[in-house]
Amino acid sequence: MRVPFLDLSDVVSELRPQLDEAWHRVMDSGWFIGGPEVEAFEHEFAEFSGAKHCVGVANGLDALTLVLRGWGIGPGDEVIVPGHTFIATLLAVSQTGATPVPVEVDALTCNLDPAAIEAAVTPQTRAVIPVHLYGQLADMAAIATIAQKHGLLILEDAAQAHGASRDGAQPATHGHAAAWSFYPGKNLGAFGDGGGITTNDDALAARLRTLRNYGSTVKYVHDARGVNSRLDTLQAALLRVRLGHLQQWNDRRKAHAVAYLAGLAPIAAAYPDLRLPVVASGSDPVWHLFVVRHPNRQSLAAALAERGVNTQQHYPITPQQSGAYRESLGGVKLPVSEQTAAEVLSLPIGPHLTDAQRGYVIEMVGEALATL
Numbered sequence: 200m201r202v203p204f205l206d207l208s209d210v211v212s213e214l215r216p217q218l219d220e221a222w223h224r225v226m227d228s229g230w231f232i233g234g235p236e237v238e239a240f241e242h243e244f245a246e247f248s249g250a251k252h253c254v255g256v257a258n259g260l261d262a263l264t265l266v267l268r269g270w271g272i273g274p275g276d277e278v279i280v281p282g283h284t285f286i287a288t289l290l291a292v293s294q295t296g297a298t299p300v301p302v303e304v305d306a307l308t309c310n311l312d313p314a315a316i317e318a319a320v321t322p323q324t325r326a327v328i329p330v331h332l333y334g335q336l337a338d339m340a341a342i343a344t345i346a347q348k349h350g351l352l353i354l355e356d357a358a359q360a361h362g363a364s365r366d367g368a369q370p371a372t373h374g375h376a377a378a379w380s381f382y383p384g385k386n387l388g389a390f391g392d393g394g395g396i397t398t399n400d401d402a403l404a405a406r407l408r409t410l411r412n413y414g415s416t417v418k419y420v421h422d423a424r425g426v427n428s429r430l431d432t433l434q435a436a437l438l439r440v441r442l443g444h445l446q447q448w449n450d451r452r453k454a455h456a457v458a459y460l461a462g463l464a465p466i467a468a469a470y471p472d473l474r475l476p477v478v479a480s481g482s483d484p485v486w487h488l489f490v491v492r493h494p495n496r497q498s499l500a501a502a503l504a505e506r507g508v509n510t511q512q513h514y515p516i517t518p519q520q521s522g523a524y525r526e527s528l529g530g531v532k533l534p535v536s537e538q539t540a541a542e543v544l545s546l547p548i549g550p551h552l553t554d555a556q557r558g559y560v561i562e563m564v565g566e567a568l569a570t571l
């Protein structure tokens with residue numbers, strides 16, 4: 200059997216008539232930037248995620264960057280970020296001219312450790328960006344308490360967490376804003392790049408609508424130095440189709456995760472080097488990724504590949520150890536984050552994984568571990 204990590208052509212196969220209808224609707228409308236289709240998606244996604252506003256933008260990195268710019272964060276400011284995340288979280292801070300300050304993640308959930316924030320706060324700290332890695336929300340209640348104490352703004356990186364909640368609260372509940380990516384492989388993905396911001400803050404939403412469109416809401420009136428970061432009309436129309444299936448597809452991911460955890464538990468008991476993902480209490484993750492850990496991750500990945508099971512690594516090195524940040528942040532030592540990055544291995548999970556494929560992956564993990 201061959202188990203691909205993720206095959207997006209399955210998305211098209213399942214939804215083709217609806218996607219074709221949306222595509223033709225946009226083509227026939229003659230309206231390709233903004234317009235009612237984008238407004239309808241913004242409205243529907245805000246409603247889905249329980250926020251007052253959604254502002255569509257060009258991608259997830261811009262969503263993060265524009266919120267920071269909307270808050271006036273720039274040179275001389277510091278923004279606290281997790282030491283284990285996709286590099287976009289740090290790049291967004293750098294793009295504003297501010298300094299990203301990576302801090303330790305929790306060894307069990309791989310999410311920002313609330314206890315690590317306090318030690319990193321300086322008079323220059325303006326904001327914190329918790330990342331809801333792998334589809335599980337960070338401990339937002341604890342983070343919000345600390346942020347409030349120090350007057351920090353909270354921007355949630357929700358690029359992997361469409362539909363996730365913790366104690367009933369979705370992103371942009373405890374935080375002042377949440378940034379979303381609609382990159383094709385995300386739980387809610389477009390057919391190209393796309394991103395969005397949700398917030399309950401009226402003034403921030405208005406400012407973001409201006410910033411994303413050349414600093415203008417009225418044509419040729421430019422009140423700020425904005426950027427061109429708009430969500431395409433076509434992507435909005437296609438996203439509306441996929442949004443209609445998000446809940447159901449998240450449920451399929453959850454069913455796979457439950458079965459993985461049950462099937463892999465006896466294997467992890469026999470091979471204690473294998474560590475399974477941990478769900479925090481009160482947490483309702485959407486399993487963007489199913490990430491196991493093993494000290495000999497490369498050999499495990501190779502043994503699985505030999506057996507037809509494709510895996511990936513999210514992310515194999517921390518941003519501060521990468522070439523992009525080695526010079527400025529290379530001296531930062533975060534042992535938990537570094538070890539996490541060195542051990543993570545993502546097994547195939549997605550709405551189109553079959554039960555047979557999932558069973559095969561479980562069996563092959565057992566076989567592969569026996570060869571190490």
Ligand SMILES: *Cc1c(COP(=O)(O)O)cnc(C)c1O
Nearest residue numbers: 258259260285287358380381382
């Ligand atoms: C995907 C992702 C982003 C960036 O999204 P793009 O749409 O690719 O710009 C940011 N943060 C995290 C955690 C992501 O997974």
